[in-house]
Amino acid sequence: MVVWPGLSAGLSVYLVSSEPTVLSLSRLDRALIVLGPVTVGVLLALVLPPLARWLVGLGIALPFGFVVKAVAGVGGGWQLAVQAVIFGVLGLLVTAEILRRVTRITVADDVVELLTAGDRRTFARIDIGALYPERDLLIMLDPDSRRMFHGEPGASKAAMGQAFRDHGYPWHDTDPFGELYSRWEPESGRLPIEAEAVLSARAVALRKKAGTEAGELRETLQKLGYTVRDDGDKQFWRPLVRR
Template sequence: MLDERFREGEGAGQEGTRGGTTALGHPRGDLLLLLIGFPVVGLALGLALPRLARWASGSPVLPWRDTVEFVGGLDALWQTGLVMAAGLAAGAVLAFMALAEDLTLELTDTEVRIKRGDEPRTFERTDVSAVFIDGKELVLLDADSGELVRGGHAPRAAALAGAFRAHGYPWRDGDPYASLFHRWIPGTPDLPAEVHALLAARKAALKRDAGQDARDLTGMARGLGYVVRDEGKDQYWRALVTRA
């Protein structure tokens, strides 16, 4: 099959070819920024950290003073090297974590394969009723307006739009059901008690940065007939809309 790649500097504005496979991954510039930039920043922070700690230790009001003074005392060459190595490693870990959270896609005329980390999923084109970008997230809706997929996307928005349109998917400029969402207010009579409980648990999961738990709770709300999304720190909900 033909493999059309939408990458920065490699046809990012072109359209895919009907009948082939379009692979959508991280643009080259983003890969360089993540895989090189993050470790370099970590290395630089590791170099600067003991000096910053020595400067901060002069403050009369300083939390964790013992820890700050300990870091400030790491002035031997081998100690500085260890701190820089730790910063480099931390930057590399953050880079790979960021890569794992973004969606990568493969499109054909009949299906879309989406992968986030080690979580691949495949959907038939006929099951997709709308595709759009909501903020920084790519969203695919099913026939009942429920969300098949929502997540941060690696490719540029223009590359996504061109690829989905080229393969015949219903790309939209925005959420066709945006006007139906309501901000979640605990206890509102518009929602059943079990949905309130799910949204309360989801809010707690988001507060502790438990992304997978939040996604699982979103799926449970979908099973009860509701779509959930976030705007800032607020949760918004709407009922499913079944097409006639």
């Protein structure tokens, strides 16, 4: 673990407010999430049968031809209505999954509460070393730069930055340790054997899309004094940094 004196020294002091700030989906975003997948599903149910009939009429070999022929056989009336209902239900399932993954954030002067899919986690301000956005995620680090939380917030980056700064939290517009990351290359000799083994196992987990296992292996790596972030199936590591 290395020491990073500039992080704490560079923090600004903010006046804190007394009322908690709740960050969640806007009404427009929620409406789009609720109505969008269902609408797309119903439209697909209406468009796919004539499109499939046109493809079958071309008389060429098609991948998954039996599926195309089955869709082409859907006529009007009740058959089309049943297909529209099925696709609409699939759209609702997509909506439910999106809403399940969205994190509702409550920012108070002394604590942050994160609610995701019924799982409520609370972090005291004194235990938070840095907060920043990474693509569509909110990342929270502890004072030793370990990743404590990452999730998909419903609020925009601008809204999160404003709320956390207003309540005196160490918000950063980008990863404050971004320059310390190196791409992991197997057996590069730059890491201890134990860390290499963890990253090797984690590479397998990423290829298998095993998110839970990859998260557990990140925790193991952090116990060894390193952390990791992902770009697809590529891993980038850095040493932990004490504030």
